[in-house]
Amino acid sequence: EILLTQSPATLSLSPGDTATLSCRASQNVGTYLAWYQQKPGQAPRLLIYDASNRASGIPGRFSGGGSGTDFTLTISSLQPEDFAVYYCQQRSNWPSLTFGGGTKVEIK
């Protein structure tokens, strides 16, 4: 099973700041990595797939990068609606799909 380790667990920032979230895989996943956003009481939402491709309707302030074992999600100029939990997910080790433990982006 491929383990995904997200850091930090919690990120305390102010609106307008830039958030940089990390996801590290225990094995090479190529670019088969996605990012999701989840707000309390809501379903997760796909943000980024294949490491750097924004999903339909996702604002340009969300960007993803990386390959192999190290990935980042960057949120530029945080908006109030961006404070949420973010998860990475790999699809390299099919059919064993795994998520990271999540990073909570909270208001400082």
Next chain:
Amino acid sequence: VQLLESGGGLVQPGGSLRLSCAASGFTFSNYAMSWVRLAPGKGLEWVSGIKHSAAVTYYADSVKGRFTISRDNYQNTVYLQMNSLTAEDTAVYYCATSQQLIFDYWGQGTLVTVSS
């Protein structure tokens, strides 16, 4: 795209429950589907997946042998039969489309609580 889960509730340890997910707004028979859960205080966990034809199914090790995924492409519905439930299965269960193993669209979830 709309996915509407149902069937959650309170069940005793060792009991069974069947979740349903009714899909609309897209050609259901063309899409692979999955179930993903969120346990209290934990992160997302993929549970099971099924290809569009229903011929192939997949399970996480944590549920293999206890859960069964199925689908009815005429009723546009995917199911999750859960047997031998334990407290560790307590979670909100989401269904999601999973084309190319990416979870594009999600339902709002249904809560399963396993407790005596």
